[in-house]
Amino acid sequence: MSERINIGNNAFILPEPQTILGTMLDGKPNFMAMAWVTRVNYDPCTMAMAVNKKHASHRAILETGQYSINIPSVDMVAVTDYAGLASGNRTDKSGLFEVHFGELENAPLIRACPLAMEFRLVERFSMSNDTLFIGELAAAWTEERFLTDGHVDVEKVRPFTLTMPDNRYWAVGEQVGRAWHDGKALRESSKD
Known part of the structure; x- marks a missing residue:
């Protein structure tokens, strides 16, 4: 086995889910590419995301307390990337996507x-940059064509991920196992 080397203290989870954050900024929809997001509680369903304090989306969330997290498919890579390249502080991105609204008036879907999900802000923690x-x-909103047995199907959604610091997008690959299933044999054998 090769020797392990220290690569420093600025690492990333591989891969990160690529999403699009939706907010209402000065009464108009605004969007930002966002990958620093994860689920943090089961019931109620709660998710956390880190947003840089300089982003217009940061200000919008503080002002309205509402936002959306949208899961784009692989055919949306270019427009997703643009949503991250163009700053909402300088660019009106309200016409970038066709939107609809669900339960919340300040969470453009x-x-x-x-897959598009709308959120109410329940807590925030300030850090040095984010x-x-x-x-x-x-x-959460979807269409019937993205479901299998009533659940969102990753093969039908065709999401993509981001890797950093190489800054590349990746399609989700093949299924390699089943969660809460494939380790059962090891669990049973360890009881001996």
């Missing part, structure tokens, strides 16, 4: 995204 926003899911 992207119609083209296979704020960790924690939101409770108000509702």
Whole structure:
């Protein structure tokens, strides 16, 4: 086995889920590419995301207390990347996507995204560069064509991920196992 080497203290989770953050900024929809997001509680469904304090989306969340997290498909890579390249502080991105609204008036949902979720802000933690926003899911929206047995199907959604610091997007690959299943044989054998 090769020797392990220290690569420093600025590492990333591989891969990160690529999403699009939706907010209402000065009364208009605004969007930002976002990958620093994860679920942090089961019931109620709660997710956390880190947003840089300089972003217009940061200000919008503080002002409204609502936002959306939209899951784009692989055919949306270019427009997702643009949503991250163009600053909402200088660019009006309100016409970038066709939107609809669900339960919350300040959480624009992207119609083209296979999965769109709207959140109410419940907590925030300030850090040196970013704020960790924690939101409770108000509702999740999809279409029948993205479901299998009533659940969102990753093969039908075709999401993509981000890797950093190489800054590349990746399609989700093949299934390699089943969670809460494939380790059962090891668990049983360790009881001996």
